[in-house]
Amino acid sequence: MQISQYVRVRGGRWRVLDVRAYEGCQLVTLAGVTPPYVGIERRFLTPFEAVDPVDRRVRPRLVRPARWRNACRHVIAANRPPDGLEAALHARIDLLPHQLEPALAILRGMGSRVLLADEVGLGKTIQAGLVCAELLARSAIDRILVLTPAGLREQWRHELERRFAIAATTIEAPLLRGLAATLPVGLNPWSTLPIAIASIDYVKRPEVLPAAASCLWDLLIVDEAHGVGGDSDRHAAVSTLAARAAFVLLLTATPHSGDRRAFLSLCGLGSLESDPLLVFRRSRADVRIGVTRHVHVTAVRPSADELRMHRSLAEYSAAVRADRRELHEASWLALSVLHKRALSSAWSLAQSIDRRLMALAGESGKPGQAQLTLPLVDPDGEITADDESPPWPADLSLSDADHERRLLAELAAHARAAATHETKLTALRRLLRRARQSAVVFTEYRDTLVHISGALDLPCVVLHGGMTARERATALAVFSSAPRTVLLATDAAGEGLNLHQSCRLVINVELPWNPMRLEQRIGRVDRLGQERTVHAFHLIAAATGEPRILSRLTRRIAAAKADIGAPDPVGIDEELAMARLVIGDAFDDRR
Amino acid sequence: MIAGARPFIADGPLVWITRRRRLRRTLRRRVLLVYRLAYEDSGGRVVHSILVAVTVALRNTGINVRDVDWSNATSLSGVDDNCLAWRESAQQISAQFASTRLSREHAIASTHASLTRSFQPGLFDRRAHRAHTMREQDVADFSKRLATRIAAVESASAITLRAHELLLVLVPSDAARV
Numbered sequence: 001m002q003i004s005q006y007v008r009v010r011g012g013r014w015r016v017l018d019v020r021a022y023e024g025c026q027l028v029t030l031a032g033v034t035p036p037y038v039g040i041e042r043r044f045l046t047p048f049e050a051v052d053p054v055d056r057r058v059r060p061r062l063v064r065p066a067r068w069r070n071a072c073r074h075v076i077a078a079n080r081p082p083d084g085l086e087a088a089l090h091a092r093i094d095l096l097p098h099q100l101e102p103a104l105a106i107l108r109g110m111g112s113r114v115l116l117a118d119e120v121g122l123g124k125t126i127q128a129g130l131v132c133a134e135l136l137a138r139s140a141i142d143r144i145l146v147l148t149p150a151g152l153r154e155q156w157r158h159e160l161e162r163r164f165a166i167a168a169t170t171i172e173a174p175l176l177r178g179l180a181a182t183l184p185v186g187l188n189p190w191s192t193l194p195i196a197i198a199s200i201d202y203v204k205r206p207e208v209l210p211a212a213a214s215c216l217w218d219l220l221i222v223d224e225a226h227g228v229g230g231d232s233d234r235h236a237a238v239s240t241l242a243a244r245a246a247f248v249l250l251l252t253a254t255p256h257s258g259d260r261r262a263f264l265s266l267c268g269l270g271s272l273e274s275d276p277l278l279v280f281r282r283s284r285a286d287v288r289i290g291v292t293r294h295v296h297v298t299a300v301r302p303s304a305d306e307l308r309m310h311r312s313l314a315e316y317s318a319a320v321r322a323d324r325r326e327l328h329e330a331s332w333l334a335l336s337v338l339h340k341r342a343l344s345s346a347w348s349l350a351q352s353i354d355r356r357l358m359a360l361a362g363e364s365g366k367p368g369q370a371q372l373t374l375p376l377v378d379p380d381g382e383i384t385a386d387d388e389s390p391p392w393p394a395d396l397s398l399s400d401a402d403h404e405r406r407l408l409a410e411l412a413a414h415a416r417a418a419a420t421h422e423t424k425l426t427a428l429r430r431l432l433r434r435a436r437q438s439a440v441v442f443t444e445y446r447d448t449l450v451h452i453s454g455a456l457d458l459p460c461v462v463l464h465g466g467m468t469a470r471e472r473a474t475a476l477a478v479f480s481s482a483p484r485t486v487l488l489a490t491d492a493a494g495e496g497l498n499l500h501q502s503c504r505l506v507i508n509v510e511l512p513w514n515p516m517r518l519e520q521r522i523g524r525v526d527r528l529g530q531e532r533t534v535h536a537f538h539l540i541a542a543a544t545g546e547p548r549i550l551s552r553l554t555r556r557i558a559a560a561k562a563d564i565g566a567p568d569p570v571g572i573d574e575e576l577a578m579a580r581l582v583i584g585d586a587f588d589d590r591r
Numbered sequence: 592m593i594a595g596a597r598p599f600i601a602d603g604p605l606v607w608i609t610r611r612r613r614l615r616r617t618l619r620r621r622v623l624l625v626y627r628l629a630y631e632d633s634g635g636r637v638v639h640s641i642l643v644a645v646t647v648a649l650r651n652t653g654i655n656v657r658d659v660d661w662s663n664a665t666s667l668s669g670v671d672d673n674c675l676a677w678r679e680s681a682q683q684i685s686a687q688f689a690s691t692r693l694s695r696e697h698a699i700a701s702t703h704a705s706l707t708r709s710f711q712p713g714l715f716d717r718r719a720h721r722a723h724t725m726r727e728q729d730v731a732d733f734s735k736r737l738a739t740r741i742a743a744v745e746s747a748s749a750i751t752l753r754a755h756e757l758l759l760v761l762v763p764s765d766a767a768r769v
Contacts, residue, residue: 002635068607109687
């Protein structure tokens, strides 16, 4: 049986659209050509259905010029050169040459595992979609599993359907429960879903992973793959699935966070024997696209209360350093969390200090003994606590509890006083008033986010890690539809979002210490399809450690751009260096 | 955005007898034939194709286009000679893709087979026994499906050259009659 051939089935004539061979049978897709089946598409299983080929006499047909030219155009368009992509013809995308390369590399048999590490906004999802569509069109694969952060599942489903006409199913716990209840006993619900999109945090769960892994996935796509590096449950789960998949596609804009082991473990996902990993890392300069981006640094002069707060924090840091004589790396990082929160907002620092004071006053809240939460209310792993106030580190305490309590009480008082009139908040309000357009405001902490949302006099929607996927989708829909709306987001919730259609302005309330995170923030609006000049504003508190953070970030970004293969562009070492920079300087300022 | 290309379906070549002076002057009493050569997989799906346009000089003018057996024109045109490089490239790319895929599949199978699962049941521990049996059953099922997938990949990796397909014919009007 050949595609385009005419066949007779159930008394009607049909044309063969597709033939897929399986064990002992063939799935034949037919389009009806005679009444009553005209325009109807049906699938039949042979040999269970009698499909008889129809011989048609081939004879030349005299046609008019228009028909001939039209046929000529179709013939050329349908031609499939050996190094061509069939799916690219049908995809609803504005194709760019660099987007074809991963699919072409796979089709030329250069490898089965691909690390797609292009810069933010260069269309990694489109490239992954092209690989899916091309392999499906060539019948090289049947089953696809996309693993992504929970908040991006719907976006993936929508993109696959809209751009490549690939109907995928978003996996959720209720769906699987429903399938398990209706399917025959012993039938794995995952096996009934040929193209599935699931959250990494859901699949990694011990009661879910065995069922997902027992299915044979032809293509495994891992979005935001930097999250599965290192030694973690996520890594173990993805590793199990990747080791059984015929093709593995890892997508991340920040493959190397400075932790070499994490990077190597990421590169080793799905590696079997001497299977090479194809790495694609293109920058905007490489592909020569993108609109102009202007980065503005807005220096904010701290108020007297804020300066007192920073001084008080420096005193506390000095006391910890004096108490410990020698600070370990963990202690530096632990202390840096307080400084980060102080630079984010006085309110968020006040929240942390208040919690610590309450813990010191009571017997229960011993540091580092927070009870682990069970995923009972969040089976799909949609909620993340990355933007919440971190638990008070065990390393961060003084041997003299009274002295610590006194210092912290003073710090809390200064922080609360500063929170009544935060200069960054005033600067943000002024900026938004002057911009008169939609904007995305990023902060690292949920406390700061809530504080800002209460203080802004403009319509705003919030997006943080404590929201479910449905709540996030609703917030994004409101932001996209309403003009002059402010989206307040944390890094934990903003990952992977496409906001370039409705916005071109990003404001960073504080600087993230990881330059890749800064790039991720701006990359939400500075991506393919953005037609206007992108503006990014960094609110920098003058006379604090923040200007020094900015200069260091700028140097690191420049160095990373110059040396794209740099093994340590940013990461834990960088965070530690930042911590020393800020805490050390704060200490010196106090002296 | 690129418009989707619908497959060209016809029960024979489409013939256009052109009266346009420029086309006639370009053709100079020759007929333009457009062929498609294609490799197809075991499911009959075209995996690689090429369009070859050749011109054939007419010995006699005033031919009746309906009477001409256009399929015989293939031998005249020497279509094969024009696409040797294409055939080589198509076979090489298909072989490379299949080889990479198959080596990966075999690696998966061998890794899966090499996983040893030690089992030491407790005395009268029927629950552990049942769990072990179910695990073994799952492993066996998985191995079977893996073998099926490898067989499917192997059978799909073979491509065959389809017979030449004449799609379009362009005849100058001063050389033909209907």
